[in-house]
Amino acid sequence: MISGCHSDGVRTTSAAPTNLITIALAGQPNVGKTTVFNMLTGLNQHVGNWPGKTVAQKTGTYRHNGTSMELVDLPGTYSLTANSEEERIARDYLIRERPDAVVAIVNAAALERSLYLVAELLSLKPSLVVGLNMSDVAEQNNIHVEPHVLAAALGVPVVPLIAAKNQGLQELMDEALRAATQPPTREPYAEDWVALKLLEGDGEITALMEHALPEEKWRALQALLLQHEDAYLDIAGGRYEWISRMVRAAVTQPKAGAITQTERMDRVATHPVWGLVLLLAMFGLVFWFTYAVATPAAKWLSDNVLGALDGIASTALAGAPVWLSSLVSDGLIHGVGTVMTFLPILIIFFAVLGVLEDVGYLSRGAYVMDRFMHLMGLHGKSFLPLFLGFGCNVPAVLGARIIEDRRARQLTILLAPLVPCTARLAVVAFLAPAFFGSAAALASWSLVAGNLLVLAAAGIAINRLAFRGEQTAFIMELPLYHIPNARTVGLYVWHNTVEFVKKAGTLILIASVLVWALSTLPGRGVESSYLASFGRWLEPVGRPLGLGDWRVIVALLSSFFAKENTIATLSILYGTGEGVAALPAQVAIMLVPAARMAFLVVILLFVPCLATAATIRQETGSWRWTAASILLLLGLSLGAGMVVYQVGSLATG
Amino acid sequence: MLADGGIHATAEVARRIGVSERLVAAMVEDLSRHGFLTPLESRCDQRSCSGCWAAGNCNRSEPTPMLALTPKGCQAVHRPR
Numbered sequence: 028m029i030s031g032c033h034s035d036g037v038r039t040t041s042a043a044p045t046n047l048i049t050i051a052l053a054g055q056p057n058v059g060k061t062t063v064f065n066m067l068t069g070l071n072q073h074v075g076n077w078p079g080k081t082v083a084q085k086t087g088t089y090r091h092n093g094t095s096m097e098l099v100d101l102p103g104t105y106s107l108t109a110n111s112e113e114e115r116i117a118r119d120y121l122i123r124e125r126p127d128a129v130v131a132i133v134n135a136a137a138l139e140r141s142l143y144l145v146a147e148l149l150s151l152k153p154s155l156v157v158g159l160n161m162s163d164v165a166e167q168n169n170i171h172v173e174p175h176v177l178a179a180a181l182g183v184p185v186v187p188l189i190a191a192k193n194q195g196l197q198e199l200m201d202e203a204l205r206a207a208t209q210p211p212t213r214e215p216y217a218e219d220w221v222a223l224k225l226l227e228g229d230g231e232i233t234a235l236m237e238h239a240l241p242e243e244k245w246r247a248l249q250a251l252l253l254q255h256e257d258a259y260l261d262i263a264g265g266r267y268e269w270i271s272r273m274v275r276a277a278v279t280q281p282k283a284g285a286i287t288q289t290e291r292m293d294r295v296a297t298h299p300v301w302g303l304v305l306l307l308a309m310f311g312l313v314f315w316f317t318y319a320v321a322t323p324a325a326k327w328l329s330d331n332v333l334g335a336l337d338g339i340a341s342t343a344l345a346g347a348p349v350w351l352s353s354l355v356s357d358g359l360i361h362g363v364g365t366v367m368t369f370l371p372i373l374i375i376f377f378a379v380l381g382v383l384e385d386v387g388y389l390s391r392g393a394y395v396m397d398r399f400m401h402l403m404g405l406h407g408k409s410f411l412p413l414f415l416g417f418g419c420n421v422p423a424v425l426g427a428r429i430i431e432d433r434r435a436r437q438l439t440i441l442l443a444p445l446v447p448c449t450a451r452l453a454v455v456a457f458l459a460p461a462f463f464g465s466a467a468a469l470a471s472w473s474l475v476a477g478n479l480l481v482l483a484a485a486g487i488a489i490n491r492l493a494f495r496g497e498q499t500a501f502i503m504e505l506p507l508y509h510i511p512n513a514r515t516v517g518l519y520v521w522h523n524t525v526e527f528v529k530k531a532g533t534l535i536l537i538a539s540v541l542v543w544a545l546s547t548l549p550g551r552g553v554e555s556s557y558l559a560s561f562g563r564w565l566e567p568v569g570r571p572l573g574l575g576d577w578r579v580i581v582a583l584l585s586s587f588f589a590k591e592n593t594i595a596t597l598s599i600l601y602g603t604g605e606g607v608a609a610l611p612a613q614v615a616i617m618l619v620p621a622a623r624m625a626f627l628v629v630i631l632l633f634v635p636c637l638a639t640a641a642t643i644r645q646e647t648g649s650w651r652w653t654a655a656s657i658l659l660l661l662g663l664s665l666g667a668g669m670v671v672y673q674v675g676s677l678a679t680g
Numbered sequence: 681m682l683a684d685g686g687i688h689a690t691a692e693v694a695r696r697i698g699v700s701e702r703l704v705a706a707m708v709e710d711l712s713r714h715g716f717l718t719p720l721e722s723r724c725d726q727r728s729c730s731g732c733w734a735a736g737n738c739n740r741s742e743p744t745p746m747l748a749l750t751p752k753g754c755q756a757v758h759r760p761r
Contacts, residue, residue: 105713139703143710257759259714267707271699280700290691297689397687500682500757502708502717503746505689 047088047097048207049124053117053148054132055141056103059160061085062190063132064100067200077102077116091200096207099126107147108224109231121151122216127207128154130199135165135172135187138278142270145181150220154206157185158199163192170280177277226258289387289507296388297505302395307476309383309392314471317375317456324371325457329610333364354543357599362539365598365610366531366591372456373527374520376449381519385511390503397501399483420444420639424646437647438492441656442485444635445663447478449523450590455627457594461611462623470624478631481667530589534637538588539595542581546600553600572629572668573622573676579614583629589636621675625668632664682749683757708747716753720746 054060065072068087077084085100101120102113109115121129131148133141148155159174178185184202188195224232225248233252237245295301337360344352383389423443430436455474459467545558553559562577569580578600585596594610601613618626634657635643644653681688681696690708694701711717749757 105710110713137702137706139700140706140709143706257756260716260756263707263710263714267699267703270706271703274700274703293691297692394687394689500685500749500753501687501720501746502682502693503687503689504705504708505691 047095048128048204049097049099049126050203050207051099051101051121051124051126051129052132053101053121053129053144054103055105055134055144058103058132058134058141059190060103060132061100063130063158063160063188063196063199064098066190066193066196068098082112082116089200091197091204094204096200096204099124104144106143107151108227108229115231121148121153126153128156128203130156130158130203132158132160132190135159135162136168136170138170138172138274139270142273143266146266146269149181149183150217150223152217152220154209155183156199156202156206157181157183158190158195159185159187160190162187162195163189170278173277173279177273180273180276223262225252226255227262228252228256228259289505292508293391293505296391297394299395299398302391303399306392306395307472309388310475311468311472313376313379314456314459314468314475316379317372318460318467321369321371321375321456322460325368328368328371329365333360333368336360336364350547353547354540357547358540358543359536361598362543362595363531363536366535366539366595367528369453369457369591369594370524370527372453373449374524376452376456377520377523378516380449381516382511384519385509385515387506387508390505394503394505396479419448420446420635421642424639424642427646437649437652440643440646441652441659442482442488443643444639444656444660445478445482445485445632447475447631448590450636451631454586454590454593454630458611458614458623458627461615462618462620462627470627474624474627474631477628481632481663531591534589535591535595538585538592539599542585542592542596542599558600568665571672572625572665573619573672574626574629574668576617579617579626583626583633586630586633587637587640589638590630593630619676619679621672621679624675625672628671629664629668632660632667634660634664682753687746711753712747715750716756717747718750720748 052060052064064085064087067089071089072085072087075084082102087098087100089096089098099120101117104111104114104117107114107118107121109118120126129148131145133145145155145157157177159172159177162172165172172187174185174187184206186195186199186202188199190196221232221236225236236248240248296305337356340355340360341352344355380389383392420443423446424440427436427439427443430439452471452475455471459471463470542558545561546553546556548557549555558581559577562581565580565584566575566577569575569577574580574583578597581600582593582596585592597614598610601610601617615623634640640653640657643656644650647653681693690704691701694704697704708717712719
């Protein structure tokens with residue numbers, strides 16, 4: 028025999044006596060049940076498998092106040108319904124082996140979660156003791172549990188303990204021993220418990236009863252059960268009501284500062300009206316901040332870095348073939364270089380999105396938007412992928428995987444590119460100050476609000492076509508508001524910026540070189556190029572939108588490669604000899620105010636980019652659906668652009 | 681409440697039925713284990729976005745836990761009680 032870790036308890040190394048008292052340790056996963064077991068049994072453990080199972084069985088011996096006990100560490104389970112092998116093992120052991128006492132370990136810091144199992148154990152009517160573990164964690168979280176009140180409410184002894192610090196284990200075993208020495212009063216299967224399990228639809232108990240009952244009684248029982256098919260929810264509801272009463276009686280939890288602050292802020296942020304106003308104000312603020320900080324930075328980069336690069340390239344390539352200096356200056360510096368100048372705009376977008384996400388606001392945004400969409404009869408399952416894909420259309424398409432119905436999923440995917448992505452917003456943010464001057468923030472805000480309305484209208488169409496008005500519920504756990512973590516936001520900005528630079532160095536570069544080549548060949552100047560011929564052929568399509576200039580049409584088409592290519596192409600086609608800094612102003616001169624708005628509307632609603640189209644093909648497995656998405660967005664964007672231009676022209680005379 | 685559809689925050693559910701948010705969280709976990717609710721992958725992750733070159737543009741922070749009613753859950757909430 029070796030001495031134990033405390034004065035009362037002594038671990039044994041010898042073979043266990045035959046009249047061992049058996050104590051079963053039950054509890055949910057991660058409540059510290061195994062810690063209790065290890066603390067008590069130390070080295071005296073036997074680890075094997077439960078008979079016929081792959082689940083580990085741990086037993087150990089322990090000597091307490093001169094009495095030897097066998098401790099059985101039951102698998103961690105949430106309930107005693109035979110949902111998993113662990114639950115079946117724990118339940119079979121309690122019913123068939125009938126331990127002398129059961130010690131239920133519960134987490135004092137999450138009593139609501141732990142008491143469900145206790146409710147089930149109580150209906151089995153064993154000699155039960157509750158070990159209130161992690162009392163220290165509960166106290167740290169301002170959760171004060173009164174063990175004697177809980178004991179009175181439950182009708183069984185409750186012992187507070189901190190298993191990890193070996194505190195309270197002796198008292199726990201005192202109670203366990205006392206409970207174990209009481210005469211057993213229960214039958215193997217408590218009638219109430221069997222009745223509850225039958226109502227819950229427990230397969231094992233149902234089979235057992237079918238076997239045990241005479242046929243006539245079984246048929247009558249079966250008929251009764253069929254009338255109460257959904258009894259599980261009522262039983263669970265009853266148990267949770269009971270848990271709620273227990274917790275109300277025994278737990279006091281003064282509201283922590285963060286919680287009350289979150290509640291206070293959510294009164295506005297999740298309010299059906301004020302929440303929406305706040306969301307729209309946030310969008311406005313993002314644009315205002317972008318124009319106040321990022322646009323001057325983008326202009327500085329354009330003036331100083333690109334201007335200088337242009338100068339250096341011209342000098343260095345003075346003796347080089349004309350096509351080479353044109354490629355470097357017009358294709359690369361004006362094309363890719365201009366796209367790179369709106370890096371400050373993207374950084375601001377990424378930073379604001381990162382901060383809003385980290386603060387905990389973006390989830391509220393989705394919540395408030397859903398409320399709004401729901402009022403308009405929109406199906407949440409079609410809206411969610413659309414909204415959660417904000418920032419990039421690819422996850423919007425992937426998000427449609429939550430929709431089981433194939434037709435509804437394909438229709439949602441079809442409209443996913445309507446989500447405003449950061450690339451489109453960056454293009455708008457780049458052009459808007461030159462297009463609208465001091466009204467740029469208001470104009471951009473209106474464009475995004477209009478885009479969201481189109482998205483809502485599209486969602487309603489999906490709802491009517493695919494979901495036939497049926498509704499689905501979602502439950503989300505809104506996080507507590509907290510001060511944003513600089514590292515988290517920084518990493519978010521960094522990863523996204525690196526991805527953008529990679530895209531600029533690959534896809535945008537290739538597209539820019541292609542546009543440059545087509546605008547240069549056959550070598551008689553831009554106005555006589557293949558691209559100009561192609562663009563002029565499309566000019567009749569652009570005229571009803573006020574976009575009669577072939578360069579604008581070609582720029583829109585090039586956005587199929589990547590949305591940022593709109594700017595690269597405009598820069599290549601307009602920038603020759605004009606310098607890159609004045610590009611937005613140059614485009615503005617070519618378009619009347621109504622046409623400027625129409626141009627930005629078309630940019631926001633235009634066909635999906637190559638990556639999104641590829642994802643649509645991958646997710647639908649169909650070229651026809653991919654083509655349908657492109658054609659639908661093409662029609663929608665041109666239609667919306669035309670309405671904006673025609674109405675705008677009438678309004679401005 | 682759930683029969684009407686839409687997104688419901690656990691805090692809102694707790695307020696409506698007069699229990700603590702922690703109890704609602706426990707109930708949600710339980711309903712999820714019993715197949716009435718299913719967790720949603722709300723945004724790009726390594727598994728769903730494998731092979732997508734744009735995956736780096738997705739938010740890398742922890743997504744907000746969100747669950748949807750399963751067909752079994754829908755059946756239960758629409759069943760007359």
